Amino acid sequence: MPYLSAQGLDSLLTLAVKQNPELRSLYLQYEAALERAPQVSVLPDPQVALGIFVLPVETRLGPQWVRIGATQMFPWKGTLPTRKDAVLAMSRARYEQWRARQLRIIYEIKKAWYELYELRRSQDIVQEQIELLRALERLATTMVESGKSTMADVLRVQLRIEELQEQQARWRDLEADPIARINELCYRPLDAPVVIPDTLTFTTMPWQRDTLADWLSTRHPLLNMYTAWQEEARYQLKLNDLARKPSFAVGLDYIAVGRRSDADPAGNGRDVLSPRVGVVVPLYTVKFDARAREQELRIQALESDKQAALQRLLTIVARAWAQWEAAQTTLVAADEQAETLRAARDILEVRYATSGKEFDELLRLETQLIQLDLKRLKAVVQSHQARSTIEQVVEF
Numbered sequence: 001m002p003y004l005s006a007q008g009l010d011s012l013l014t015l016a017v018k019q020n021p022e023l024r025s026l027y028l029q030y031e032a033a034l035e036r037a038p039q040v041s042v043l044p045d046p047q048v049a050l051g052i053f054v055l056p057v058e059t060r061l062g063p064q065w066v067r068i069g070a071t072q073m074f075p076w077k078g079t080l081p082t083r084k085d086a087v088l089a090m091s092r093a094r095y096e097q098w099r100a101r102q103l104r105i106i107y108e109i110k111k112a113w114y115e116l117y118e119l120r121r122s123q124d125i126v127q128e129q130i131e132l133l134r135a136l137e138r139l140a141t142t143m144v145e146s147g148k149s150t151m152a153d154v155l156r157v158q159l160r161i162e163e164l165q166e167q168q169a170r171w172r173d174l175e176a177d178p179i180a181r182i183n184e185l186c187y188r189p190l191d192a193p194v195v196i197p198d199t200l201t202f203t204t205m206p207w208q209r210d211t212l213a214d215w216l217s218t219r220h221p222l223l224n225m226y227t228a229w230q231e232e233a234r235y236q237l238k239l240n241d242l243a244r245k246p247s248f249a250v251g252l253d254y255i256a257v258g259r260r261s262d263a264d265p266a267g268n269g270r271d272v273l274s275p276r277v278g279v280v281v282p283l284y285t286v287k288f289d290a291r292a293r294e295q296e297l298r299i300q301a302l303e304s305d306k307q308a309a310l311q312r313l314l315t316i317v318a319r320a321w322a323q324w325e326a327a328q329t330t331l332v333a334a335d336e337q338a339e340t341l342r343a344a345r346d347i348l349e350v351r352y353a354t355s356g357k358e359f360d361e362l363l364r365l366e367t368q369l370i371q372l373d374l375k376r377l378k379a380v381v382q383s384h385q386a387r388s389t390i391e392q393v394v395e396f
Contacts, residue, residue: 008194008195008196008197009109009110009113012109012113012182012186012194013106013109013110015186015187015188016105016106016109016185016186016187017102017105017106019186019187019188020105020185020186020187021187022101022105023098023101023102023105026094026097026098026101027098029094029098030091030094030095030097030098033087033090033091033094034088034091036087036090036091037084037087037088037091039087040080040083040084040086040087041080041081041083041084041087042080043072043073043074043075043080044072044073046070046071046072047070047071047072048068048069048070048071049067049068049069049070049071050066050067050068051066051067051068051069052065052066052067053065053066053067056258059257060265061257061260061265061267061268061269061270062257062258062259062260062268062269062270063257063258063260064255064256064257064258064272065256065257065258066255066256067253067254067255067256068253068254068255068256069251069252069253069254069276070251070252071249071250071251071276071278072249072250072251073247073248073249073280074247074248074249074250075242075247076242076245076246076247078238078242079239079242079243082235082238082239082242083239085235086232086235086236086239089228089229089231089232089235090228090229090232092224092228092231093225093228093229093232096221096222096224096225096228097221097225099221099224100220100221100222100225103221103391103392103393104392105185106391106392107388107389107391107392108181108185109181109182109185109186110384110385110388110391111385111388112177112178112179112181112182112185113178113182113194113196114381114384114385114388115177115178116175116178116179116182116194116196117196117197117200117381118377118378118381119171119172119174119175119178120171120175120196121196121199121377122171122374122377123168123171123172125370125373125374125377126164126167126168126171126370127168128373129164129366129369129370129373130161130164130165132366133157133160133161133164133366134161136157136349136362136363136366137154137157137158137161139349139352139353140153140154140157140359141154143352143353143356146356148355148356149352149356149359153359156359156360156363157363160363160366160367164370178194179191179192179193179194182194200380200381200384201380202327202328202331202379202380202383203380203383203384203387205321205324205387205390207390207394209321212314212317212390212393212394213314213317215394216310216313216314216317216393216394217310219394220310220313220393220394222309222313223306223309223310223313226302226303226305226306226309227306229302230299230302230303230306233295233298233299233302234295234299236291236295237292237295237296240288240291240292240295241288241292243282243288244282244285244288245282246279246280246281246282247279247280248277248278248279248280249276249277249278249279249280250275250276250277250278251275251276251277251278252273252274252275252276253272253273253274253275253276254271254272254273254274255271255272255273255274256271257269257270257271257272313393316389316390316392316393317390317393317394319389320386320387320389320390321386321390323382323385323386323389324382324383324386324387326382327378327379327380327382327383327386328379328383330375330376330378330379330382331376331379331380331383334372334375334376334379335376337372338369338372338373338376341365341368341369341372342369344365345362345365345366345369348361348362348365349362
């Protein structure tokens with residue numbers, strides 16, 4: 001954001017990304033999701049069993065008195081890597097969710113920041129006009145003293161000054177809301193001061209409007225989040241198919257045999273070592289069919305969500321661009337009108353200073369000039385608001 005580099009906003013945005021509790025929570029959820037990958041991509045723990053024959057089993061080679069067995073289960077080939085891929089897809093969705101929320105918080109800070117800028121600059125504009133009106137008040141007083149005007153002109157100027165001062169006070173009171181919103185998002189004390197620059201100029205759009213749609217559909221984190229969830233669902237489908245396959249068990253039993261004392265056959269007291277192989281065959285397939293339908297429907301639902309999100313983003317861009325164009329038109333018209341009004345005001349001021357006439361028209365022009373300056377300010381702020389609205393969609 002080079003056009004904001006010297007305006008105090010960058011530091012607030014950096015602070016919010018680092019300190020905002022919601023963003024921190026989402027990022028920690030992403031890191032926590034990553035930690036699931038090593039949990040699901042390893043073999044099940046082997047089972048070890050120990051059995052003691054309370055009544056030893058007598059055999060030809062001696063009594064069996066203890067049995068030790070170990071078993072290791074092996075899922076169908078490809079199950080473990082697929083589980084890991086599913087978890088990583090889920091973690092990518094968490095990451096994209098964090099990025100999307102980060103964009104939204106940055107936008108909310110910008111929105112409040114520009115509101116605060118408009119409130120403060122409005123007060124400055126009105127203060128400048130108050131100074132001009134005070135000069136007009138002095139002129140009116142001089143005209144009264146010279147007998148060319150009445151005290152009513154002075155009172156009208158004073159009344160107008162009081163109205164503008166009251167408006168200033170209202171704007172000053174309204175500053176608390178955007179300041180609190182900025183500080184809340186930056187995780188600072190709600191009354192912490194916010195620095196605003198003296199002047200913003202009308203901003204430009206650095207993008208080609210006709211390329212934004214294609215760019216959005218492949219890069220926005222919200223859409224990427226839905227894509228990652230769909231990918232995770234496809235891995236779940238693959239895992240469901242793998243779950244239909246048999247799994248295998250390999251085991252080994254060791255049986256300790258005592259020696260016979262009443263005879264001495266060959267191999268007397270020889271222990272037993274018995275390898276085992278087992279197979280688990282899924283027979284009840286109804287659950288697999290239901291799970292497959294669940295994931296397929298989930299993929300379709302996510303596709304609908306993705307298309308709806310894309311449409312919302314395109315609408316945001318279209319409306320913001322229209323807002324920027326409207327602000328540009330307003331600014332050009334206001335500049336032209338202000339130039340004409342200032343020329344007319346100068347003429348009326350000279351006429352009033354010589355004849356004491358047309359004071360009401362002079363005061364009316366001063367009021368119109370105030371409104372035009374405020375309109376110009378609003379157009380400049382609106383251009384920045386429109387750009388920041390699009391940045392929440394394309395700047396990341």
